[in-house]
Amino acid sequence: MKINMDSIKILKDVLDSTDYSLSEKFFNNINKKFSYKIAFYSFLDVLTKKRFMFFRIKKSCKNKKLLVTYKLFLMSKKVTIEESKLLFSENELDVLIKDKLVIRVDNSIFSNYVILPYENKYFLIDNCYGKRNKYLVYSGPETILFLNNIKNIIFSNQKFNILDVGTGPGTIAINMMEKAKNITACDINKRAIDFAKINLMLNKIPKNRIRVKKCNYEKLLTKYKFDLIVSNPPFLAFPQKTKKTVPIYANGGKNGLEFTSQLIKNFYNSKSRRLFLVIMTGNNIIEILNRYNMKIEINVIREHSKYFIYNIYKNVFNLTREEIKEVSENFEENNIDRFYTYVIYIKKGSKKIKINTLYKLPIMIKFIENLYFKFKCL
């Protein structure tokens, strides 16, 4: 995937001139703790395939230019050529169309990409909603939760030699740059590496500031010593029959935990001292962590009902009812009934496990989700 410098400049000018960063609060809405409202919003967004998010944006955004930018790059919605004139000149639009950053259909354009904002930076990612292409490139709410969380725990003045395992579009690596003496961002997916390089340019980061490598992380971990490994690994379980069309970014292997257990094991056997992870899974992760003699702090950030997860399979990955049933049987075999977003901090040292529960799903939301999703998905 190639995008030329002119397109990136046009994109950056539009985003800067529209206060696009403000849209962070729509993406980031699950970040706050203990709020019924936030849980309810997330529920409605999955339920209405993000139409609810759009409704909220429309209601709170009075600036026409900003609304068109949100429509195009946050919501992946069509905008008319007339509306697009608020953002681009005719020439600029031609450049973006040529680079396939936007697609023209009759009298409208739409974007194949989403731009995720975080702390005045922009991250071009694929629009993954409803798609099952193997090479899609993703960053999402748990990436943001992770970045917010890592800020609180890490480390006053120390600077580290960091490895970002599965960097995807580079969101974590780019946001951790200031904490790093050296930072290496690796991904097995060539398309992800292309995105990471584009995002370095979009955020005006010199090429030599982050080492971006297309490779399996295991290769780097055996060869080099890192002070800190960070990762938002692939963590979902998919039915066996559909493996070929499952995106690499989401496929956590058997039970969704195969990739993560291997990562923890590799870390344990490596010379590296610290591992920071974000993962959405069932309670069985605790059992895996318990196998090791290490200092572990587990922050339970969110609780999800299994019906909420089924709806992600349905709306985000387009799994059929039969496929979701297979996933659900797998969960039942493993006694998994509830899911959580965990941010896990592991340090080499003598064994000590601390669990902080920061967020519990409100009873009312549990009740509505169970009722609705059960009826809708299974």
Ligand SMILES: C[S@@+](CC[C@H](N)C(=O)[O-])C[C@H]1O[C@@H](n2cnc3c(N)ncnc32)[C@H](O)[C@@H]1O
């Ligand atoms: C959930 S995505 C996370 C993307 C990014 N870190 C973020 O949070 O925005 C997981 C990433 O891991 C990558 N990946 C999967 N297996 C890998 C491996 N063995 N070595 C390196 N990267 C891998 C995928 O291609 C994908 O980009």
